[in-house]
Amino acid sequence: MNREVGAVLLVVLIALALMAALAGLVIRVSESDIASLAAERAAFRREVLMSSALATLGARLPESDLAEDGTPVSLPVPGGVVRVRIEAATGLLNPNFSQTDTLIAALSALGASPEQAKRIGLSIASARGPASKMAFQNMSQVARLFARDEDLWPKIAPYVTLLGKAETIDLRSAPPALRGVAAPAQVDFSGGELLAGRGFYELWLHVEDPTVDAADPAGGLWTHVSALAGTDHRLHILSVAWPEARIGGN
Amino acid sequence: MSDEAGFTLIEALVALTLGMSVTGIVLSTLHIASNGATRSVSVAAEAEAFARAGAILSGDALHGLKLLDARGEVIFSGQPTIVSFPTTSLFGGSAPVVLRYELRPGIDFTDLVRSEAALLSGGAAGPFGAGQTIWHGVGKWELRYLDDKTTWGRDWSGSGLPRAFGLVSLNAPQTLKLVVAFPLLIEAHCALGPGPQCSLPEEVFP
Numbered sequence: 001m002n003r004e005v006g007a008v009l010l011v012v013l014i015a016l017a018l019m020a021a022l023a024g025l026v027i028r029v030s031e032s033d034i035a036s037l038a039a040e041r042a043a044f045r046r047e048v049l050m051s052s053a054l055a056t057l058g059a060r061l062p063e064s065d066l067a068e069d070g071t072p073v074s075l076p077v078p079g080g081v082v083r084v085r086i087e088a089a090t091g092l093l094n095p096n097f098s099q100t101d102t103l104i105a106a107l108s109a110l111g112a113s114p115e116q117a118k119r120i121g122l123s124i125a126s127a128r129g130p131a132s133k134m135a136f137q138n139m140s141q142v143a144r145l146f147a148r149d150e151d152l153w154p155k156i157a158p159y160v161t162l163l164g165k166a167e168t169i170d171l172r173s174a175p176p177a178l179r180g181v182a183a184p185a186q187v188d189f190s191g192g193e194l195l196a197g198r199g200f201y202e203l204w205l206h207v208e209d210p211t212v213d214a215a216d217p218a219g220g221l222w223t224h225v226s227a228l229a230g231t232d233h234r235l236h237i238l239s240v241a242w243p244e245a246r247i248g249g250n
Numbered sequence: 251m252s253d254e255a256g257f258t259l260i261e262a263l264v265a266l267t268l269g270m271s272v273t274g275i276v277l278s279t280l281h282i283a284s285n286g287a288t289r290s291v292s293v294a295a296e297a298e299a300f301a302r303a304g305a306i307l308s309g310d311a312l313h314g315l316k317l318l319d320a321r322g323e324v325i326f327s328g329q330p331t332i333v334s335f336p337t338t339s340l341f342g343g344s345a346p347v348v349l350r351y352e353l354r355p356g357i358d359f360t361d362l363v364r365s366e367a368a369l370l371s372g373g374a375a376g377p378f379g380a381g382q383t384i385w386h387g388v389g390k391w392e393l394r395y396l397d398d399k400t401t402w403g404r405d406w407s408g409s410g411l412p413r414a415f416g417l418v419s420l421n422a423p424q425t426l427k428l429v430v431a432f433p434l435l436i437e438a439h440c441a442l443g444p445g446p447q448c449s450l451p452e453e454v455f456p
Contacts, residue, residue: 040302047308048308076414134439138345182303201308228436228454230450231455232404236435238436238438242313
């Protein structure tokens with residue numbers, strides 16, 4: 001009789017253990033589903049606010065709220081707040097038009113070894129055609145020249161622009177990492193200059209929102225926008241890149 | 251007889267009737283609740299499906315590109331069941347790709363299928379990859395395109411990009427259920443300033 005009771009107890013314990021394991025699995029799957037749902041909602045929310053920000057800037061540029069030296073500022077948009085960094089294209093490296101010496105010096109300043117800087121700088125220069133043409137029409141074409149130096153491209157990419165025809169880097173709008181290779185400023189510059197001028201700009205936008213922050217606690221996802229700030233006080237967009245971690249920068 | 255343990259026939263029948271009544275009420279309540287829950291879930295699922303598809307479409311339109319083909323015309327194709335346009339690639343390091351959204355009709359439903367292709371030189375699209383169904387709707391649906399005069403049309407025949415495109419059910423063709431707007435895009439060639447391949451007026455450039 002005792003042996004029978006023991007066997008029954010054993011069966012009950014095994015059944016309980018199986019049920020506990022099953023319950024744990026269900027909870028685990030549910031948590032995973034909730035996490036992926038939250039990430040999906042965050043991505044949707046980011047797209048909506050980003051679209052709202054671009055529509056706001058496209059309708060009317062703020063006259064005095066946006067610094068063009070890369071200092072992040074908060075831009076209120078319908079439905080939330082978007083953090084914006086603006087860099088004038090004249091302060092960045094233009095692989096289509098920068099002088100070869102500037103290319104090599106800038107690559108070196110951004111972390112390339114002297115050998116890498118010379119090799120890549122010369123390969124960029126040799127890939128260019130007539131001055132009126134855009135040899136590089138998108139960033140992936142430039143990135144291909146860094147195929148042998150994959151670790152280097154993420155350090156360089158934030159400082160590259162395909163906007164405008166600047167052959168040198170303008171000290172007035174150059175980020176700190178490029179000021180050492182920038183051409184002397186034509187006018188005095190004390191930093192923090194506002195988007196008073198008009199021209200080509202690289203913008204980096206980051207959505208500030210509880211839903212988005214929860215899915216991106218490090219706050220590293222920035223959307224890259226290449227645009228023209230026109231004399232009509234509107235932002236005309238050439239391209240919007242999907243959000244990526246902003247590596248480097250100032 | 252009355253001293254014997256147990257129930258009388260009447261008592262047993264009453265108990266049985268009461269039990270059946272209670273069971274019937276509980277089952278019918280459960281059935282009603284279940285129908286209500288099913289309807290709620292169905293409505294919520296439909297709304298969720300629209301929101302999900304809308305977010306994907308809006309995301310793609312936000313990352314759209316105004317590129318020119320070999321003839322100097324903006325790369326965009328808009329038909330009642332297919333729309334395609336170039337965008338920056340999510341995984342391709344800013345390399346442009348061509349996106350295609352296709353409405354595939356079934357017997358009493360329509361699937362919206364998203365697929366990508368490489369953008370070839372000259373503006374042509376390479377072979378499209380295997381499509382992914384991002385939305386499944388009941389009934390027949392078509393695409394509509396919004397022009398600068400705020401008129402919706404079945405095909406896109408204008409120059410440049412439409413201001414937006416949307417989905418419409420053929421059961422209620424006056425009601426657009428999903429509208430996707432492009433940002434204020436200018437041609438990639440505008441990066442070099444004013445020129446024949448840039449439609450932006452010269453005076454807008456500094």
